[in-house]
Amino acid sequence: MNVYHLYTVAMATVFAVVAPPCCQNASWDEELKHLNSVAGDFTPFGGRSDLVYEGKGEFESCNRCFQNATERHAYLNSFSTQPQSAKYGLNQFSSLSPEEFRDLYLRAIPEQALPFFGSKTKELPAKFDWRDRAVVAPVQNQQACGSCWAFSVVGAMQAAKAIAGMPLEELSVQQVIDCCFQNGGCNGGSPTKALFWLQRTRINLVPQSEYPYKAKNGMCHFFSHPKGGVALRNFTTFDFSGQEEAMKAELVERGPLSAVVDAVSWQDYLGGIIQHHCSSRWPNHAVLVVGYDATGEIPFWIVQNSWGTDWGNEGYVYVKLGSNLCGIADSVAAVLV
CATH class of the missing domain: 3.90.70.10 (Cysteine proteinases)
Known part of the structure; x- marks a missing residue:
């Protein structure tokens, strides 16, 4: 499985933890523990193997980076009209802001x-x-x-x-x-x-x-x-x-x-x-x-x-x-x- 698929699976897992009704009554501490268990098993996040969410704010910041990245990818890919053209999408750097x-x-x-x-x-x-x-x-x-x-x-x-x-x-x-x-x-x-x-x-x-x-x-x-x-x-x-x-x-x-x-x-x-x-x-x-x-x-x-x-x-x-x-x-x- 390549990095793109690994990242997609990991992000899908993350959003599934945060959003579903079955988890609405769970405490943030419990959600955070599970998020870190997911991130800890996934090397390509930001090129780091030691990614740990230290709080809700850090996770939300990473979530914003992911959402901004998907919008950026749509813009970049709008120029790619030929079969050989460059393609842009999720990779090991998608959890980083452009500044980072x-x-x-x-x-x-x-x-x-x-x-x-x-x-x-x-x-x-x-x-x-x-x-x-x-x-x-x-x-x-x-x-x-x-x-x-x-x-x-x-x-x-x-x-x-x-x-x-x-x-x-x-x-x-x-x-x-x-x-x-x-x-x-x-x-x-x-x-x-x-x-x-x-x-x-x-x-x-x-x-x-x-x-x-x-x-x-x-x-x-x-x-x-x-x-x-x-x-x-x-x-x-x-x-x-x-x-x-x-x-x-x-x-x-x-x-x-x-x-x-x-x-x-x-x-x-x-x-x-x-x-x-x-x-x-x-x-x-x-x-x-x-x-x-x-x-x-x-x-x-x-x-x-x-x-x-x-x-x-x-x-x-x-x-x-x-x-x-x-x-x-x-x-x-x-x-x-």
């Missing part, structure tokens, strides 16, 4: 990138996906930690390492969170600042197995003789707005790209190709662009997110190509290891 969602998950800090001034783009394949070459690591889950900036950078580095002929392995995101003092760890950060730090220090990122993810800030651990890992040699950051054909060439030639986007509307995303209501004015979330597909009626970017595989298209989101939707081309970094 932004505070927890949209913590990337954008940096101004130089416009790309490259040569004319050579002919490119209609479809290209680095996952087909086994150089993209599985989707991760940042949990309730604003560490998307670190996941984006580390995702690009571990892909570049595999493209260079070394074994694909997951590198430590937690090491970047703890040690990149120019950024704020779970409180947010800039992918560009992280890349400058990695280039300047030439620090070796160790495997995730040696420095596991904790979804919270911690003390920096240095490794004098790490087993495996990789250091950053160089990177580029460009603004490809209006030049997404050149961005396609950058992806094909250099590998998966770190990008900062406006992901406000992604709170409700279930799947399909985003074509509307995704601004480029307020970048706030870092992701990894792993490919594109221009074979169909709607060309789109293939983007790996860091919200787990229960979100979107098994952890991926598809964004229409050619319109700088979500600001996907405004700040794009490629790495060399």
Whole structure:
């Protein structure tokens, strides 16, 4: 059973507890006890596994978030008239208000990138996906930690390492969170600042197995003789707005790209190709662009997110190509290891 169905069942159970005549004589304490037994068994509520209603006010607030979300979904879906269009609905973030969602998950800090001034783009394949070459690591889950900036950078580095002929392995995101003092760890950060730090220090990122993810800030651990890992040699950051054909060439030639986007509307995303209501004015979330597909009626970017595989298209989101939707081309970094 997927997250959408789990959430629907859980919410139906919650409303059944509150509303039915058979429960009208029960005390709120008894209702609250049952509500918490339901919530405690349901991991995806707000991305938390420890959701507990501490009182009637908190439950009513969650109920309002749910009702507001359903109204928001109806509006967003009113634009989705084509079979491939994005669909919006209940997911693991539906118990969060938009403000709570932004505070927890949209913590990337954008940096101004130089416009790309490259040569004319050579002919490119209609479809290209680095996952087909086994150089993209599985989707991760940042949990309730604003560490998307670190996941984006580390995702690009571990892909570049595999493209260079070394074994694909997951590198430590937690090491970047703890040690990149120019950024704020779970409180947010800039992918560009992280890349400058990695280039300047030439620090070796160790495997995730040696420095596991904790979804919270911690003390920096240095490794004098790490087993495996990789250091950053160089990177580029460009603004490809209006030049997404050149961005396609950058992806094909250099590998998966770190990008900062406006992901406000992604709170409700279930799947399909985003074509509307995704601004480029307020970048706030870092992701990894792993490919594109221009074979169909709607060309789109293939983007790996860091919200787990229960979100979107098994952890991926598809964004229409050619319109700088979500600001996907405004700040794009490629790495060399």
